Amino acid sequence: MPSDCPIHSDMRSPTGCPISARAAGFNPFSGAYQQDPGDALDWARRDEPVFYAPELGYWVVTRYEDVKAIFRDNILFSPAIALEKITPAGPEAMAILQRYGFAMQRTMVNEDEPDHMARRRLLLDDFLPENLAKHEPALRALTRQYMDRFIDRGHADLVADIFYEIPLTVALHFLGVPEDGAAELREFAVAHTLNTWGRPTPEEQLKISENVGRFWQTANRILDGMIANPDGEGWMYETVRQHNKHPEIVTESYMRSMMMAILAAAHETTSNATANAFWTLLNNRDAWEELCENPALIPSAVEECLRVAGSIVAWRRIATRATTVGGVDIPEGGKLLIVQASANKDAQHWENADSFDIYRENAVEHLTFGYGAHQCMGKNIGRMEMRIFLEEFTRRLPHMRLVSGQTFRNLPNVSFRGPEKLLVEWDPAQNPERADPAILSQGLSFEIGAPVRDNILRRVTVSAITADSEGVKRFTLSDPRGRALPPFSPGAHIDLVSGGFRRKYSLCGRPGADYEIAILREAEGRGGSAHFHDALKVGDSVQIAGPRNHFRLDESAGHYVLIAGGIGITPILAMADQLKSLGKPYVLHVCARTRAHVPMLTRLTDHMDALRLHLSDQGSRLDLASLTIEPGTLVYACGPERLLAALDARASTWPEGALHYEYFSAAAGMLDPEKEHAFTAELRDSGLSVEVRADQTLYDALRAAGVDISEDCGEGLCGTCEARVLEGEIDHRDRVLTQSERAGGDRIMTCCSRAKGSRIALSL
Numbered sequence: 001m002p003s004d005c006p007i008h009s010d011m012r013s014p015t016g017c018p019i020s021a022r023a024a025g026f027n028p029f030s031g032a033y034q035q036d037p038g039d040a041l042d043w044a045r046r047d048e049p050v051f052y053a054p055e056l057g058y059w060v061v062t063r064y065e066d067v068k069a070i071f072r073d074n075i076l077f078s079p080a081i082a083l084e085k086i087t088p089a090g091p092e093a094m095a096i097l098q099r100y101g102f103a104m105q106r107t108m109v110n111e112d113e114p115d116h117m118a119r120r121r122l123l124l125d126d127f128l129p130e131n132l133a134k135h136e137p138a139l140r141a142l143t144r145q146y147m148d149r150f151i152d153r154g155h156a157d158l159v160a161d162i163f164y165e166i167p168l169t170v171a172l173h174f175l176g177v178p179e180d181g182a183a184e185l186r187e188f189a190v191a192h193t194l195n196t197w198g199r200p201t202p203e204e205q206l207k208i209s210e211n212v213g214r215f216w217q218t219a220n221r222i223l224d225g226m227i228a229n230p231d232g233e234g235w236m237y238e239t240v241r242q243h244n245k246h247p248e249i250v251t252e253s254y255m256r257s258m259m260m261a262i263l264a265a266a267h268e269t270t271s272n273a274t275a276n277a278f279w280t281l282l283n284n285r286d287a288w289e290e291l292c293e294n295p296a297l298i299p300s301a302v303e304e305c306l307r308v309a310g311s312i313v314a315w316r317r318i319a320t321r322a323t324t325v326g327g328v329d330i331p332e333g334g335k336l337l338i339v340q341a342s343a344n345k346d347a348q349h350w351e352n353a354d355s356f357d358i359y360r361e362n363a364v365e366h367l368t369f370g371y372g373a374h375q376c377m378g379k380n381i382g383r384m385e386m387r388i389f390l391e392e393f394t395r396r397l398p399h400m401r402l403v404s405g406q407t408f409r410n411l412p413n414v415s416f417r418g419p420e421k422l423l424v425e426w427d428p429a430q431n432p433e434r435a436d437p438a439i440l441s442q443g444l445s446f447e448i449g450a451p452v453r454d455n456i457l458r459r460v461t462v463s464a465i466t467a468d469s470e471g472v473k474r475f476t477l478s479d480p481r482g483r484a485l486p487p488f489s490p491g492a493h494i495d496l497v498s499g500g501f502r503r504k505y506s507l508c509g510r511p512g513a514d515y516e517i518a519i520l521r522e523a524e525g526r527g528g529s530a531h532f533h534d535a536l537k538v539g540d541s542v543q544i545a546g547p548r549n550h551f552r553l554d555e556s557a558g559h560y561v562l563i564a565g566g567i568g569i570t571p572i573l574a575m576a577d578q579l580k581s582l583g584k585p586y587v588l589h590v591c592a593r594t595r596a597h598v599p600m601l602t603r604l605t606d607h608m609d610a611l612r613l614h615l616s617d618q619g620s621r622l623d624l625a626s627l628t629i630e631p632g633t634l635v636y637a638c639g640p641e642r643l644l645a646a647l648d649a650r651a652s653t654w655p656e657g658a659l660h661y662e663y664f665s666a667a668a669g670m671l672d673p674e675k676e677h678a679f680t681a682e683l684r685d686s687g688l689s690v691e692v693r694a695d696q697t698l699y700d701a702l703r704a705a706g707v708d709i710s711e712d713c714g715e716g717l718c719g720t721c722e723a724r725v726l727e728g729e730i731d732h733r734d735r736v737l738t739q740s741e742r743a744g745g746d747r748i749m750t751c752c753s754r755a756k757g758s759r760i761a762l763s764l
């Protein structure tokens, strides 16, 4: 008798645990999961992050940390079932496949170690960033040529008119596969997707098996041609040549299976991801318009689209021994559906997880490409295609809109996601190239790999400039469309970019209001502050990066001492405001030459009870020697280098970790190859060995090897490029880590720090 209870069902998982009603009703082949798998699993992320789905016979994993941990450990969680039919084929369908000699075995994505990594290493070169740039000109020319076909028509189905065929052409070209017969590949690919990840009825299975069988034979015919004449250009020719050299690593069975699997992996993934990205952006018109105005944002927008609307939404692993995931017991042989689309919306990992934000600086941490040893080898090809499509469309068709009333229809399956159609329209009379043909030949190129954080810049308007203390002006920055700027926390800064200068300034305004920064004009400086003082006018448009916070206020302490030297008051004031609003006890020391040199004096009146003003001309200097700090008190300081150095020395007698300060520049960042030595970075999660030359930073070597890592300051100040160290001694050159963190020996800032010896092992 089925249970009527809305919470519990009558069923039990293979480990004997009761199955909730929602888990029992989970069906990924229709309904909410097909519309948006990330949103459809919101309940699970909250209440039941790992659950057994009897409909599938899989444990479904929904939280970011769990999904990533499973990707990271490909020994405990084998990928062997990644391409298994999720709906087993009936005997008739199997007979059809046999008739075609279908013998799909391990490829790359479902191979276990050590065979997988030996193979991946041999076949990786063509995917390295330095070897991908050569594909860009042909890709751009093809995009322009396809757009020419419909640009004057005023409407298109972007899937049929461009996004299906170009990724297919690029994939064939990259693989070295001849283009004839491309037309029937679409039918084949649909069959392969439904066969592997769908729930076809027994009748549908028969037709699908026919197509899969024909796909298998076509793929093998192409491969036979390559084996007969292995000198051609393309990754599959390279595979054949490596097979000839290392037949025990690049086996014949691998080649035959891979030939079919890669045609789908290299093509459908990118077609779908592109269509999803355009769907998302055109439904978020403000974001689309911002890309049209500022195409430098395209790489970060692509990552955010891959986060909220990826084309691979779930992947599979099998437990090789009994274990637990997220506290739930998984038996040996337990099958796991790890839902990347859900991890990508996990509020425990992402701030404002549900909002679509093209400025999100950590969007690259999405799991749409997987992670670790099997992470997508073609991720940078996919990115390159998506970026060029967006660059050409935002320039040539900025006025394009979605045809209203259309619904998102996907091929019903658990893993691949993309709309069958994407209908758009525009007024050809408004095409910018009619008024200005010069735009046709323009085009912005992007560095291959993860987005460069420096380029994630927001346009703002200078809405007020106020003279402040001696040499200091305050600038108010507002959104040009009058929208609220993103919230920031005390201690956060922005990069102000204008007139060829880029400088960091702390946000010192009130929460919720427009941004406010205070700039000291440094006559002896490198010109940035002088330019901002002298050239900027109210109404000017400037760019900012951030807000970013590398100087966070820990709000859990019982008491605080805040110390500001001169213009260093800016982050400290935001902290004082916050402590006051939290009702926390604090003392605010402000040091300056004279009263006229105290920035933001009027704002300081908000903190009269806590304020201790130390003015050199009145002989009331801050006496550090008498400053004692009790356990439970935190000290936050910002100011000139000599003040911070003195505090650093004084802090040696204070409780460990009491002092926090912020530098705006560091001695690190400059490499002298004469004084450096080369070393090897062993990446344990990805199974790679990266050689770091003496004239290269660890960060640069990692990016060149295709690792998605980002940096912000490049000087060891911010902590963005941190990696976890598993083995090897570190030569620390950053200013982020405390003495005890350094002593821990397990964290490295890759932009400046290096290995002391010849090897270092990282969790990357």
Ligand code: HEM
Residues within 6 Å of the ligand: 071, 079, 108, 109, 110, 120, 171, 174, 265, 266, 267, 269, 270, 273, 310, 311, 312, 315, 368, 369, 370, 371, 372, 373, 374, 375, 376, 377, 378, 379, 381, 382, 383
């Ligand atoms: C593996 C997604 C484009 C080639 C994978 C995996 C995912 C994925 C989820 C499995 C990762 C894992 O198990 O950790 C995507 C997406 C793409 C894309 C979302 C486009 C936006 C491409 C392209 C190519 C490609 C264009 C080739 C030209 C591969 C290969 C693997 C793989 C060879 C197997 C790697 C291994 O197991 O070592 N991809 N992919 N992918 N992808 Fe992609």
